[in-house]
Amino acid sequence: xxxxxxxxxxxxxxxxxxxxxxxxxxxxxxxxxxxxxxxxxxxxxxxxxxxxxxxxxxxxxxxxxxxxxxxxxxxxxxxxxxxxxxxxxxxxxxxxxxxxxxxxxxxxxxxxxxxxxxxxxxxxxxxxxxxxxxxxxxxxxxxxxxxxxxxxxxxxxxxxxxxxxxxxxxxxxxxxxxxxxxxxxxxxxxxxxxx
Amino acid sequence: xxxxxxxxxxxxxxxxxxxxxxxxxxxxxxxxxxxxxxxxxxxxxxxxxxxxxxxxxxxxxxxxxxxxxxxxxxxxxxxxxxxxxxxxxxxxxxxxxxxxxxxxxxxxxxxxxxxxxxxxxxxxxxxxxxxxxxxxxxxxxxxxxxxxxxxxxxxxxxxxxxxxxxxxxxxxxxxxxxxxxxxxxxxxxxxxxxxxxxxxxxxxxxxxxxxxxxxxxxxxxxxxxxxxxxxxxxxxxxxxxxxxxxxxxxxxxxxxxxxxxxxxxxxxxxxxxxxxxxxxxxxxxxxxxxxxxxxxxxxxxxxxxxxxxxxxxxxxxxxxxxxxxxxxxxxxxxxxxxxxxxxxxxxxxxxxxxxxxxxxxxxxxxxxxxxxxxxxxxxxxxxxxxxxxxxxxxxxxxxxxxxxxxxxxxxxxxxxxxxxxxxxxxxxxxxxxxxxxxxxxxxxxxxxxxxxxxxxxxxxxxxxxxxxxxxxxxxxxxxxxxxxxxxxxxxxxxx
Numbered sequence: 021x022x023x024x025x026x027x028x029x030x031x032x033x034x035x036x037x038x039x040x041x042x043x044x045x046x047x048x049x050x051x052x053x054x055x056x057x058x059x060x061x062x063x064x065x066x067x068x069x070x071x072x073x074x075x076x077x078x079x080x081x082x083x084x085x086x087x088x089x090x091x092x093x094x095x096x097x098x099x100x101x102x103x104x105x106x107x108x109x110x111x112x113x114x115x116x117x118x119x120x121x122x123x124x125x126x127x128x129x130x131x132x133x134x135x136x137x138x139x140x141x142x143x144x145x146x147x148x149x150x151x152x153x154x155x156x157x158x159x160x161x162x163x164x165x166x167x168x169x170x171x172x173x174x175x176x177x178x179x180x181x182x183x184x185x186x187x188x189x190x191x192x193x194x195x196x197x198x199x200x201x202x203x204x205x206x207x208x209x210x211x212x213x214x215x
Numbered sequence: 216x217x218x219x220x221x222x223x224x225x226x227x228x229x230x231x232x233x234x235x236x237x238x239x240x241x242x243x244x245x246x247x248x249x250x251x252x253x254x255x256x257x258x259x260x261x262x263x264x265x266x267x268x269x270x271x272x273x274x275x276x277x278x279x280x281x282x283x284x285x286x287x288x289x290x291x292x293x294x295x296x297x298x299x300x301x302x303x304x305x306x307x308x309x310x311x312x313x314x315x316x317x318x319x320x321x322x323x324x325x326x327x328x329x330x331x332x333x334x335x336x337x338x339x340x341x342x343x344x345x346x347x348x349x350x351x352x353x354x355x356x357x358x359x360x361x362x363x364x365x366x367x368x369x370x371x372x373x374x375x376x377x378x379x380x381x382x383x384x385x386x387x388x389x390x391x392x393x394x395x396x397x398x399x400x401x402x403x404x405x406x407x408x409x410x411x412x413x414x415x416x417x418x419x420x421x422x423x424x425x426x427x428x429x430x431x432x433x434x435x436x437x438x439x440x441x442x443x444x445x446x447x448x449x450x451x452x453x454x455x456x457x458x459x460x461x462x463x464x465x466x467x468x469x470x471x472x473x474x475x476x477x478x479x480x481x482x483x484x485x486x487x488x489x490x491x492x493x494x495x496x497x498x499x500x501x502x503x504x505x506x507x508x509x510x511x512x513x514x515x516x517x518x519x520x521x522x523x524x525x526x527x528x529x530x531x532x533x534x535x536x537x538x539x540x541x542x543x544x545x546x547x548x549x550x551x552x553x554x555x556x557x558x559x560x561x562x563x564x565x566x567x568x569x570x571x572x573x574x575x576x577x578x579x580x581x582x583x584x585x586x587x588x589x590x591x592x593x594x595x596x597x598x599x600x601x602x603x604x605x606x607x608x609x610x611x612x613x614x615x616x617x618x619x620x621x622x623x624x625x626x627x628x629x630x631x632x633x634x635x636x637x638x639x640x641x642x643x644x645x646x647x648x649x650x651x652x653x654x655x656x657x658x659x660x661x662x663x664x665x666x667x668x669x670x671x672x673x674x675x676x677x678x679x680x681x682x683x684x685x686x687x688x689x690x691x692x693x694x695x696x697x698x699x700x701x702x703x704x705x706x707x708x709x710x
Contacts, residue, residue, distance in 0.1 A: 046682040053705060065251060065419070066674040067447035070682055072696050076705035079698040080449045086456045104376055104384035114382035121386055136393035136471055140400040143464045147404040147457055151411055154453035155438065158446045162439030174422040176442045177415065178259075179251035 030213035033166040034186045035197050036173060037206035042068055045181035048204040049074040052183060055200060059189040063167075063176040082153050089149025090142050097141030101134040166212050173212075184212075244338055244676045247520040251674055254521065258416075258668045259423045261516055269515075270663055277655035284649025287642045288363060296366045298642045304635035305625045309643040310364040312617040313650055315472055315493075317357035318398060319613065321405070322465055322494070323501025324350025326533075328408060329461035332454075337691045338529055340672040341522045344416075345512070346505045347409040348665070352657040353504070354402045356650045361394070390474040397471040404464055408457045414440050415450075416666035451695040469493045476620065483563040483624030486551065492544035499537035499583070500613035502530050506606035508658065510599050512667070521668050524599070531590050531602050534609065538587040541616075545584065563624055571636065572623045575615050582612025 039045040042064075049062050053076045062071055071077075106129035107118035120128055155161070167173050167184065176182050183204070185197055194211070201209050245254065291298055301308040324346040331339040362371050374395045376385050385392045417437035424430045440446065470490035477489040506527065513522040552564035567576045586608040589595045595602065627634045661667070674680055676691040 042680055043682040053703070056705075058705065062444040063442040064444060064447070065255070065442055066415075066671040066680060067451050067693065068444065068680070068682065069675070069691070069694075069696050071444045072448055073699045073703055075444060075699075076703045077445060077448055077699050078704045080452050082449050082452045083456060086460075090460075100376060101387040105387050115380050116378045117382060119382060119384050121384075121388075123386065123388060126388070130388075133388040136390075136467070136474075137387055137396045139463075139467060140393075140396040143460050143467075144400040144403060147400075147407055147460050150453050150456045150460070151407045154411070154449045157449050158443075160438045160440065160446070162441075165439060165441060167441060173441075177419040177422045177440070178255040 030215070032187045032194055033212045033214045034184045035192075035194070035201055036167070036170060036210045036212055037183045037201045037204060038172060038175075038208040038210075039181040039183070039206055042181065044205070045183065046070060046074050048183055048206070051204055052185065055191070057185055057189050057191055059192075060183065060185040063173070063182040063184060065177050065179060065181075068181075080157065082150065082157060085153035085157075086146050086150045089153075090146035092149075093142040093145025094138055096145065097138035098134070100141070101137050102129055105129065166214055170210055170212055172208060172210055242523070242525050243678070244341060244523065244525070245521060245673060246523050249520055249677070250679055251677070254673055254677070255419060255423070255670055257517065257521065258666055258670050259420055261662070261667055262420055262664055263424055263429065266663065270659065274656070274659050277652050277659055280649055280652025281656045282649075282652070283645045284652055287645040287649055288359075291363060291642060291646075292368055296364075298640060300637055300639045300643050302635055302637065304628075304633055305622055305637035307621050307625065308637055309639055309647060310360040311475075312614070312621050313647055314357050314360035314364070315617045315621075316500070316614045317353045317360070317650065317654075318401075318472060319469060319493070319497035319500045319617075320504045321350040321353040321357065321401070321501065322469060322497035323505050324348070324353075325401075325405060325408075325461050325465040326498050326501065327505070328412070329458040329465065332458045332692065333462060335692070335694065336529075337676045338526055340669055340676050340692055341526050342505060342509055342530070343672060344409075344412065344665075344667060344669040345509055345522075346501075347405065347412070348658065348661045349501075349504060349508060350405050351402075351409055352654050352661075353501075354398070354405060355657065356654050358398060358402060359650065359653070360646075361398075390471065390478050393471045394475060397468045401464060401468045404457070404461055408461055411450075411453065411457065412669060412672070413666065414438060415442065415671040416669060418442070419670055420666060448695070451693045454693040455695055466494055469497045476624075481624050481628055482557070482559040483567075483620070486548065488544055488547055488551070492541070492548075495537045495540035495544065496613060496616060499534060499541050500610060502534040502537065503606040503609035503613070506530055506534065506602060507610060510603045510606075512662070516662070516667065518668060521673060524597075527599050527602060528596050531596055531605075534606070535587050535590040538583060538609070542584040545580070559629060562627070566627055567619060567623050570623065570627065572619070572626070575618050576623070579612050579615040579619050582608040583616060586612070 037048070039048060045062060045064070046068065049071060052060055053074065062068070062075060064071070103118045105118065105121040108120045109117060122128065126133075172180075173182060183201070183206070185192060185201070187194075191197070198209060198211075247253075249257075299308055299310070301310075327339045327346040328343050328350075362368055365371055365374075373383075374385065374392070385395075414437055417433050418440035421430055421433035421437050424433055470493065473489035473493035476484035477486060479485060509522055509530075510527065513519050513527075549564050552560045555561070567573075586605050589605060590602070595605075622637050626637055672693060675693065680691070
């Protein structure tokens, strides 16, 4: 068990507990959840199935972001095709004015012939919205995180599992929380400091 | 998945000795004595090691092929489209053949990353990254050809609708504009999907890299990912949503490409079977390309435990299945021509096997219909290099399929007075060869610097990833877990 020495000047950012296996970290997460901590997290190299319930996480609203972007894309595609080929408003500058394209005596605007473009803009907007929505909700890109200072934590993206309880949590007390983490039988506990 | 006690060692036995008789039990997706540590080591070492000399040799070869492309495109742009073999009758020569060929190749990557994901085919994790990279690079090659086919590349931006002083807008009812939107969206969404899936693996490389520059470069592109479970929750949802968006998208792309032909009145093109036939052909040719790339790569990069024989066999089976759809489409085209009693249509379908381009037709039939039949036999599926040869045949055959569709339909249409033959020039051939140079150059750069196997995804399908084998055994890969029951939800954080 290694501990990083902390001087009084260094404010703790979080306590970090390391686990070897998925099952251990799952059971530990359930106990942290039941202890009532709020600002804490489990870090793992891959998504752990069942961890959401073990942590008590809410479902994400990402799907609604995707839907909103998809609908916006559909509206954009519809308006774009209609404006380009089926309108001609007098008084507008010719550079923004639509042009009534008459092709083979077919209707100036008919939905079926424009569906391919509307479909593509729907998918394009929805996909971009999904990626940006995921990054935005996750507050990424994150340029700096005090956890990066821990050498041990480098393995969070390779083969180790970590429970991190942040000092911002109302229940966080350096000594008490450390003792609580101790009861979860981690392989190591480390204090990560701010700055 | 077999229990962890029987996870076999690939060094001592071939996949075929490991195949269990009971079909409800399958050979593990990751073989050998592998755990999370060794999987990470294997894949990161490929990106972080010193560049092996063989890579430089391969890169030099691809760059010299790429230089052929650069020279021929430069010659085309400075001289004019007359340098191609295209003529008034066969106005869509090699550029469109190459375009359809390359965009089709890309489809297998999206099939693996999106459709097989939705179908919960967990074996896709080993080959996913690979195949998606192939998609991006194939679409790069594809996008080049319509761009130069417009003749004046510097005006290619006219394809995009934007307000302009000419008062000119694109024609939204033309399949050619649908193509611009379809291929543009496909390229963008494929890139997003590929990049998003790579973020956790780039973070692994960042944390493993020793050099300052590598740490910075991987650090910038991994966006500060640190494996937070709150992040994974939204990441998995985003992955599912992108897969659900990419699935209809990929089907639409080659359908739209086929509309370029099918909405015309040219006999041999004007058929309703084109969209499904093109999509099946694209997946067929694409899987052949994945096999051509992955069979040598697993050998050279020491990835046999991650890209196992089971992966190769599954891909061969998909290739056989889609190949049968393609063979069916070929025969239906002939039946329809006969059944339609349409003079011109019947002529085209006699002209294909018996006319002056008979050799192209029969190469296509041999490579796409005859050669894949060997995959029915276990003996063939057991031997990856035999599969490799078949996959090369299929790639050749799929290129000839597009040659047959474009050239034999156009060269003899309604009026015999306008009939003509098509002969490719050295520029045509140079561009075809050169496009492979572009493809392999990009692919070698990917193999050198990026995580070649989706590490985080592969880890989810390893037995070690299951906390309770009984409860969550149905979930692996990036399948989002069911939502947390209300009474267990506690986090304050906005999710």
